[in-house]
Amino acid sequence: MGDLAILADLQTCDTRLSQLRHRLGNLPEVRELAAIEEDVSDAKEKLTHLESEISQIKKEQKRLEHEVISLETKIAKSNDALYGGGLTSPKEAEALQDEIKSVQRRQTIVEDQIIELMEKEEPIALSFTSGSNAIERLEERREEISGRVLGIQSEIEAEKFEVETERASLVSSVTADLITLYDKQTVRMGGNIAVARLTGTTCGACFLDLSALDLDKIRSADENEITECPECGAFLVK
Ligand SMILES: [Zn+2]
Structure with missing residues (x-):
């Protein structure tokens, strides 16, 4: 083979190398991974938002539950005073009964608020669960594609190495x-x-x-x- 023919082979190697580099830099799987990454990050942001909503609701719920306990304690105390036998006048008994009724009304209101909060939390908790599941599926898909990308990349790298070796031997067979x-x-x-x-x-x-x-x-x-x-x-x- 003449030296010029070797240059033609060198060109074939370089064309192949440029194709391989182009393929390596433009894998559709890598683009898909980037899109998944974006979806995961969006979903996580939404999840954080839902989480903070839930935690606010729970905090408010706890506060109301404490109020119910303190109202119940107040009622028990008033009942003790009412039936403990230490009363001196019917007027005093009447005042105590009024107070008990008023505290009970407040208790009913607070208990209704707790139920409202629980109802408010339910759909948010459902969104949170479905969001978490979606992230899990996205992460599985990301794992799968990452594995595939590694496989393709190492295949291309191996082929590149082969062509580069052939190129080096062609280069060494002609003059500088x-x-x-x-x-x-x-x-x-x-x-x-x-x-x-x-x-x-x-x-x-x-x-x-x-x-x-x-x-x-x-x-x-x-x-x-x-x-x-x-x-x-x-x-x-x-
Ligand atoms: Zn031509």
């Missing part, structure tokens, strides 16, 4: 000057193919057919003479 020429041609061609084979009458870089005159020029050139595709400027290897 030729590699410099290849590098310059690569820069000159931008992102396009810099060296290609002539397949029949077609340029392997731009896939255009060459004229009979150009073909003749290329075919009659020395093996190590550099010929360019007149259409795209790529070096053409016979």
